[in-house]
Amino acid sequence: MDHGSMSDLRIVLLGKNITENNRVGNFILGRAAFESEAPADVELNIERHRGKLKDRDVTVINTPHLLRPNLSITQITQGVKECVNLSAPGPHVIILVLQENDFSDNNRHRVKYVLNEFSKEALKHTIVLTDEREIHNNAIHQLIQECGDEHLQFDERKSGLHSEILERVEKILKENQVQFLISDLYEEAGEETPEDGEKRRSGGSVTAEEEGDFDHEDDGKIKQRNKEKMEVAVQRKALCKFCWQES
Template identity: 45%
Template structure:
């Protein structure tokens, strides 16, 4: 059974609430905030080490494990969900990943809030984000502030009251043990939060459920190094239905997921993000939309396209559409050699995307690609098979290099392939 299949079954058959008051072996905690540095500070405080990077991209959700006293903890860190300018689409996508990483559900959700910046707009954002997880979310939620003013604002106090007056103020003299005690108290009362609605990617409102159930699912993954361009494309696709993450367009129920820029991530994080992205698309990805600018590609653009090709393998080519971003409404007469090379490398399909682009035209091109693929999609199994083939090829190259070394030594030849040359061979191969 695939990872995607497992997730769907879990969503439709939620775990029964445990009656025992015993604490779980692993306590899953989600940190929600609006600042990368502040989220990292709190995550590092809980785990007692530099587990989170304060310079990490804000759109990356990290999962890190550790121990506090005798308790195993898993921290899911989302440093952008409480930003007031975040779109409904970004909320949906980020909540979806938080639920995925905390399966079968988080035990505690920590709101990182600031006294001086807590406004009515902040309260509205907090409520929207929390209710995206579950209607029972407040039973599992607490507020954490990193400074102690002379008095607490009415708005912040309202949020704290909704969280059953659970509030922790992080001071220099604060102990992680005190915070752990609050976590354990929440777990003893409630066990984990069942996020069936969020796990199903924001099930649509009741009055349109039947209509959506008859639609054909279409999973789109937006790729590229420029986060603003990806959000722009996603929003233009979704804008016809109030920017929800699952919409109907061209008689299809459409889900849009943005893959974080891979160039700035470690190899381990690249593998986690790409696998997570494919796994969230059940039963698989129907179309990858890779955005590149209508200009010379910079270093990050090149690195991102190369990593996408390497990680997903050539099997992505039949499912990918290159989107060429243009600032003007007129298409350029010709494409640069570099841009043309990227298009050809990924199968030859491309579409110009600009401020005057009609989403319907883009969807028609995607529909043509889907017809050519006869309903096939890029599944989790496809992804894992690609990784296995890569590992097998890697082993073959290592064996060939070892054979050459053995042959030269058997001939009494002291000349050997240097380590740098071996690295170059492996790098060129991949």
């Protein structure tokens, strides 16, 4: 199977507002796949539905709880791992559904942390979606710049919006010459034990040392994390090459 094929697009939706995430997901799929309201007490709810975006088969992984401020490092990693597993071998594009009146610079650091958990290349594969064409929120404006100025106004009344979303997705993939995001968590996602699954579903128990203050996550920590991921990737590549030589 060619995992680089563009026949099946895999899109992850991230956002702070459950209703807005579901609205965008349903629009992309062209049907009411996601419930208009999700239980407020759910800590981490991830749903996957398939449908059509114009003439393309599309899988939408909707995770409106992944940016919640009460999630720990462990829970975020588990959530990203599940997203990667549901979009195996990895998502093509991440769409950030944001609202100007409810997004701070602290939120921007949290978003960047979560994106970095997907892949060090995630910012290059991210589209920021807002209801407004003109952005007056400095944190959103800066995040759009960090995503290569990939911003799209979401207005369901606008004709041709499905085509515009599809064109934007294809543009991102063409520019980066990468068909999908390769995550360090992909191999691990397929190796979940029954105990891991139960811990993930229950939210898990997190120690104080595991808790993270994502509101103050700085670029230095993210760069260090990227460096560690790069070292792991190099080691895996070398090991893979050795395995192929031996086979």
